[in-house]
Amino acid sequence: MQEGRSGVDGLKRQLKRSWLNPCFRYLLLFCLVLLVFCSSNSLSWWSSFSLKDRYPKFINPVHRPPLSRDRSKDRVQLNETTEQTTLPPTVPPKALQFHLAYPRNYHFVMDNKEVCKTKTPFLVLMVPVAPKNVAARDAIRQTWGNSSEVQGDVVLTLFMLGLYRGADVDALQEKLQQENRLHHDLIQSDFLDTYLNLTIKTMVIMDWLATRCPEAAYAMKVDSDMFLNIDNLVMMLQKPDIPKLNYLTGMLMWNRPVIRSKNSKWYVPVEMYPEPLYPTYTLGMGYVFSNDLPEKIVEASKSINYFNIEDAYVGACMKKLGLSPQSPPDPSKFKAYNTKFNRCEFSKIITYILGSPKQLVDYWNDLKRPEPPC
Template identity: 30%
Template sequence: MRKIRARTLLLVGALGLLVLHLCKDCIDHKNIHLNIDVKEENIQVRQPSTKNSYVYSWPKCQRNTSAANVTGFSSLPGDIKNFLYYRHCRHFPMLLDLPDKCGGVDKSAEVFLLLVIKSSPVNYDRREVLRKTWAKERLHNGVWIRRIFISGTMDTGFEKERLNKLLELEQREYNDILQWDFDERFYNLTMKQILFLEWMERNCPNARFLLNGDDDVFANTNNMVVYLQSLKDNDGGKHLFTGHLIYNVGPIRMSGSKYFIPVQVQESDSYPPYCSGGGFLLSGYTALVIYNMSQSITILPIDDVYMGMCLAKAGLSPSSHMGVKATGLHIPSSTLDVYDPCYYKEVLLVHRFLPAHLYLMWHRINDPNLKCGPSKKKL
């Protein structure tokens, strides 16, 4: 009797496997997909999004409690403690994805300038202004400019839900947001950069050039296209990383500073050369080099410095561009209008701008009737 039962169970099991095999197509027709990739001992589940595309969802990264054993840990500020607890984390659940933003891997080379804009969920007004001004997706000088905002999450409970819903509504209308479920805070900016570069390698590896910057900068993207088109023998397949160059500096050890980096985070007293994170231009080639280098470099919370570290490991250097004004424009006299459009017509990028000033400036510099003297153009 036991042998008969065993044979019956084996027969039922075999029939079950046959049914699953035969019904594979009917499961697919119901849009039920489960693809599992193993990376760094994590399981990655791809779930269907609202647009029949995949959203990559990593399990929540667990706190490394051994970080508390670091000498002097108890005296560190809360943000630094939190950073050390989760410093090992490289993957977070993805809430909003843009798998077809570049037209697929094969067509991604048609994206000449990809605007990668760091934006907190609450900065709705900034995103709206950028969509209407320098970040507008368009064909300029015969090449395509595309736009992506990259964001984490903020707050908890109902407020977090509301902000996530806001980004979801923006996504439905504009299709321009990448969002991951990690805390949107200053010390997580490096993780935001790494997550974007991972997305780029997967979905947009052949984009020619990128502008990487904040959502409060004024960027003359028309000028950027002209500058990038003028580069000799570089269509994005060679090294380029340029902006406001910073060198011969090191970690700030004063705990009251926004940029405070204690020895528990980095022992070295020097940073490699890097470009200010407010905004810089880089080639698609260099972006992927940075991503590859990041896989073996311990995360530093200052994102622009970290990019410099990745470049240094690759044997590459950032360069200075006089058109990038990360600290704002220096106007020679207090009697002059600091928002005179003639000062901004020839630059590439200026940090920082309020949304209303940015909206007005974009339209003023693009006014065909604007006339500027040579002295203002040189600033």
């Protein structure tokens, strides 16, 4: 017993000497701090790490360096309807407000903020388009985006672009500035213009409408490959029973499953959107909304984490607001695909997805012939 007692006393004296050692105390303190930190932050830290590691293609820089080495090239002459500014410096990810989809993380580098002040639009058509796709923009300018007045109401058509990534970025940016000086219809923000960033692009559209054109009655997000029968759309919105507030309509999508297959272009990982089904939403080819909604959608987006299906994301924001998209007065007017051009059919619809800018111009010119379509 005495031997055992002596061993215990020796161990106590050894631990006492270890505790008196400053290095030992610092090591113990560090372990305690690390334990507290890990217990409170390990889940969120690991979640963000795994998302970045497994899905780097979904994570894009908020900003990028200036478009040219000579910052003076990033400016154009200011006039009444066009403003060009230099790009802001790169902002680290920790400077993000809320998440990637929140539009006020981004800044307009080409703007036409005065266009809604000359004449208050009844309808604003916002067209997301790739920076290099000038053919689509020109086709729209020749067809359904050509008129500033439709059925007696003011209609405005604008194109939303992000930043191009490529070796010829400086030359392309100069061409975009020239195009904007000619047409005054380009809006460009400093997110990277990619397919996976369509949610960001759409939310920046909402932010532009909320901050630059709040007096408009209605707006439409319409893809650049669409045939839009603008007369039929305006006549629909002029009907007295069409709501003027909290109104979103188009081709409705109900109970759509979230695609988890990594081989699909519509793949969304569980980390981005955990629910198995999307809320009811309007198909992204073209949806119409009362212009009180953009500010509300931007606000709701603060609590809706980013995922890369833009039309479903808007549906999630609507659900957060306690609102639902509504069926149009005649759902048959919002159509996706057609097998061939039929003049009578195209005179009755509002939307169709087309195959090329040339197709849009050809179909439009045929439809506008003086002979009755049916």
